[in-house]
Amino acid sequence: xxxxxxxxxxxxxxxxxxxxxxxxxxxxxxxxxxxxxxxxxxxxxxxxxxxxxxxxxxxxxxxxxxxxxxxxxxxxxxxxxxxxxxxxxxxxxxxxxxxxxxxxxxxxxxxxxxxxxxxxxxxxxxxxxxxxxxxxxxxxxxxxxxxxxxxxxxxxxxxxxxxxxxxxxxxxxxxxxxxxxxxxxxxxxxxxxxxxxxxxxxxxxxxxxxxxxxxxxxxxxxxxxxxxxxxxxxxx
Amino acid sequence: xxxxxxxxxxxxxxxxxxxxxxxxxxxxxxxxxxxxxxxxxxxxxxxxxxxxxxxxxxxxxxxxxxxxxxxxxxxxxxxxxxxxxxxxxxxxxxxxxxxxxxxxxxxxxxxxxxxxxxxxxxxxxxxxxxxxxxxxxxxxxxxxxxxxxxxxxxxxxxxxxxxxxxxxxxxxxxxxxxxxxxxxxxxxxxxxxxxxxxxxxxxxxxxxxxxxxxxxxxxxxxxxxxxxxxxxxxxx
DNA sequence: CAGTGAATTTGCGCAAGAGCAAAGATAATT
DNA sequence: AATTATCTTTGCTCTTGCGCAAATTCACTG
Numbered sequence: 001x002x003x004x005x006x007x008x009x010x011x012x013x014x015x016x017x018x019x020x021x022x023x024x025x026x027x028x029x030x031x032x033x034x035x036x037x038x039x040x041x042x043x044x045x046x047x048x049x050x051x052x053x054x055x056x057x058x059x060x061x062x063x064x065x066x067x068x069x070x071x072x073x074x075x076x077x078x079x080x081x082x083x084x085x086x087x088x089x090x091x092x093x094x095x096x097x098x099x100x101x102x103x104x105x106x107x108x109x110x111x112x113x114x115x116x117x118x119x120x121x122x123x124x125x126x127x128x129x130x131x132x133x134x135x136x137x138x139x140x141x142x143x144x145x146x147x148x149x150x151x152x153x154x155x156x157x158x159x160x161x162x163x164x165x166x167x168x169x170x171x172x173x174x175x176x177x178x179x180x181x182x183x184x185x186x187x188x189x190x191x192x193x194x195x196x197x198x199x200x201x202x203x204x205x206x207x208x209x210x211x212x213x214x215x216x217x218x219x220x221x222x223x224x225x226x227x228x229x230x231x232x233x234x235x236x
Numbered sequence: 237x238x239x240x241x242x243x244x245x246x247x248x249x250x251x252x253x254x255x256x257x258x259x260x261x262x263x264x265x266x267x268x269x270x271x272x273x274x275x276x277x278x279x280x281x282x283x284x285x286x287x288x289x290x291x292x293x294x295x296x297x298x299x300x301x302x303x304x305x306x307x308x309x310x311x312x313x314x315x316x317x318x319x320x321x322x323x324x325x326x327x328x329x330x331x332x333x334x335x336x337x338x339x340x341x342x343x344x345x346x347x348x349x350x351x352x353x354x355x356x357x358x359x360x361x362x363x364x365x366x367x368x369x370x371x372x373x374x375x376x377x378x379x380x381x382x383x384x385x386x387x388x389x390x391x392x393x394x395x396x397x398x399x400x401x402x403x404x405x406x407x408x409x410x411x412x413x414x415x416x417x418x419x420x421x422x423x424x425x426x427x428x429x430x431x432x433x434x435x436x437x438x439x440x441x442x443x444x445x446x447x448x449x450x451x452x453x454x455x456x457x458x459x460x461x462x463x464x465x466x467x468x469x470x471x472x
Numbered sequence: 473c474a475g476t477g478a479a480t481t482t483g484c485g486c487a488a489g490a491g492c493a494a495a496g497a498t499a500a501t502t
Numbered sequence: 503a504a505t506t507a508t509c510t511t512t513g514c515t516c517t518t519g520c521g522c523a524a525a526t527t528c529a530c531t532g
Contacts, residue, residue: 074389100372100375146341149389153388160518191480192479204480204481222480223479398488460509
């Protein structure tokens with residue numbers, strides 16, 4: 001295979017046709033189409049806690065995350081952050097066009113160092129029409145977001161803090177879990193504060209909860225690192 | 237104007253081209269197209285608390301609500317109900333096709349007597365392609381749902397019970413408000429229990445809250461009837 | 473390798489709100 | 503008009519978990 005392929009406008013050592021073509025949004029495309037699409041793409045490399053875009057910004061681009069995890073966040077008037085959902089590599093985000101919206105309604109902040117591709121929103125319709133796989137992927141993206149948000153609403157509305165935290169951690173372990181000898185490690189830095197923003201509680205309550213689980217051997221957690229040892233036990 | 241037009245398969249005294257054509261999903265259609273679409277529609281008339289479809293059902297149809305209000309509800313394992321959002325007349329619902337989903341993920345239950353039209357899901361793509369207004373409307377429907385769910389998540393995660401209840405009632409007053417001399421009346425039966433299911437609390441807390449507001453003259457509420465007298469004051 | 477700053481742990485007191493129970497009110501039914 | 507079912511109110515207790523504060527640990531930087 002003929003390796004390095006240049007990406008516009010920034011050259012990249014690690015992004016290849018093969019990698020991109022595997023991503024759901026670009027499934028079923030032939031090589032020429034992939035090249036065509038990549039020509040139009042902009043590469044974004046962001047450090048931890050940097051944003052791809054902010055709530056209220058004009059929705060000029062849509063994105064596909066290549067690497068790293070991204071939090072989709074809403075900030076309240078008094079500065080509190082609420083994490084609404086997480087984006088995993090291969091998923092689209094910033095797809096305001098799918099909502100007929102002129103502006104982003106949330107902020108996309110990198111949980112860890114990340115890479116994403118973006119395209120001008122004006123290309124959205126032509127992608128939808130020209131690439132069936134893209135249309136399917138965009139619908140699935142919307143669907144899984146809606147599902148995730150539903151689950152979060154039900155969780156917030158009916159469960160106690162402890163259950164909410166457990167559920168949030170298990171979901172992340174599923175989306176961003178990496179096998180280790182210890183157990184499943186969540187593959188990006190995750191503080192008590194972060195978890196509290198996902199579950200609508202305080203970092204104190206999260207800390208207490210996790211300490212207890214640590215004592216019981218259910219999880220193993222150091223500073224901003226979380227390893228789930230007994231996923232089943234957390235369900236109880 | 238030539239009045240009664242028959243709807244398939246059930247004849248109807250109150251549904252006319254003029255009414256339907258005004259609905260957002262069918263904006264920009266000419267009379268022939270409206271007739272075409274209505275030919276394919278099924279009419280549903282449901283009583284209060286009856287469902288249009290249930291969570292888990294095969295998503296065979298998509299709907300447009302013509303009259304009445306509909307709650308979109310999720311039920312937890314232990315039978316608790318959570319109201320995720322409300323559908324107003326003119327809006328689409330049951331649009332699993334937009335999520336590339338085979339089944340409904342929630343239950344649609346009529347808050348009051350209601351009328352809806354439905355079409356087989358297999359027509360979704362042809363509607364999307366054939367009627368630009370329909371495509372736009374479906375995106376807007378998804379967008380407003382996502383926005384509403386985001387707001388609910390933020391509300392549940394950061395606000396106290398009292399604020400959540402106030403916000404929920406104000407939203408309904410906006411979506412389903414009818415002007416009266418007393419103030420804005422929510423135009424369908426709404427019990428304390430219903431409100432608690434929207435806000436993730438108990439009917440007791442809702443009752444206490446509303447009683448206080450009643451004493452302060454902010455609302456006026458009898459059994460399953462809610463009138464908002466001072467919307468601004470509820471914001472505090 | 474010491475120093476600095478961020479993340480975490482933990483204790484304590486308190487308030488919000490859930491849970492339970494019982495009474496009262498309102499609408500529907502016969 | 504009497505009966506019944508449903509909805510609502512309200513009091514009381516008890517738990518959850520927040521808010522505040524202080525101590526501690528950990529990672530990074532100079």
